[in-house]
Amino acid sequence: MAVSKEQWEEIEKQLSGSWGRVELVCDGYKINAAIVNVSPLKLGIAVYVDGVTLGEWIFNEEKSEIPLKFHQEKKRFAFKGKYRDWLLKASKNRVWTKEERAKYAADAARTHSHWLPYWTNPTSFCRHIRKTCTSIELVKIGY
Template identity: 30%
Template sequence: MKLTKEQKEELAQKLRLPWGRVELLCDGYTVTLNVERYKELSFRVVIYVNGKWDGKWFDAKKEFPEQKFLRKSVRQLVSTAERKKAEKAFGKRAVAKDKFWSGSITIFTCDWLSGKAALNHLCKVCESVQVAPNKESTELAA
C-alpha cells in the first residue's frame, strides 16, 4: 500500500517547517523524516531508519538493506575539463580504459533538500509506505 497524493501533500507540508517530523512504516522498517538545521540559515530533511542512521550504510562497496532508503550520489573522480585535457594528452581510448580517468565514486547520504523529494523516493523504492500510527493516541486508548 502506497501513500495517496493527498497524504503525500499533507506530509510534505509538515516537512516544510523547521523541525518538522513525519514517521512512516516502509517495508517493515520505521522510517522517520526530520527537518534539521544543515547550515546557518539552511534546513534539510534527514532520514532515520528504525530511529538511527549508521555510518557504514554510506559506503557503496558493501550492501545493507537500509541503503535503499538513502539518497544515492554518484560523482566522477575527475572533472569533465580535466578528462578532456587527458584525452588530448593520452588519447580517448586510453582515458576510457583507465579506471582513474573514467571512474566514479558512489556514496549514500541521509539528507534530502525537501520533504517532497524524500517522500517520492520512498514511494519509488518501497513496496509498502504507510503513515505510522500516532504513539500518543494509542497510549491514550489503552
C-alpha cells in the same frame, strides 16, 4: 493501508516547514523523517531508520538495502574537471591504440558514490520512498 495522494501532499507540506516531522513504516522499517540542520545555514530532511543513522551506510560497501531504499545517492567524479578534460584531449591528440584511448576515457568518466542520510527536497524524498518501497504506512505527521 496505503498512503493516499492527500496524505502525501500533507507529508510534503510538513517536511517543507522549519520543524516538520513524519513517521512512516516502509517495508517493515520504522522511518522518522525530521527537519534538521545539515550544515550551519542549511536545513534538510534527516532520515532515521529504526531510530538510528549508521556511518557504515554512507559508503555502503556491503550493499545494504537500507541506504539504497531511504538515503540520497551522490555521485562524484574521481578526478577534477581540469584533469578529465586533459585526459580526453590527450587521448584524441596522441597516437594511441583504440584500447589505450578507451582506458583513458574510462578513467576520465570514473565516479564513486556515497549515500547521504538526508534529503534537501521533500518532493524528491517522497518520490524516492514511493519508488523503492512496496508497502508504506503513515503513522504520525507533525508529532
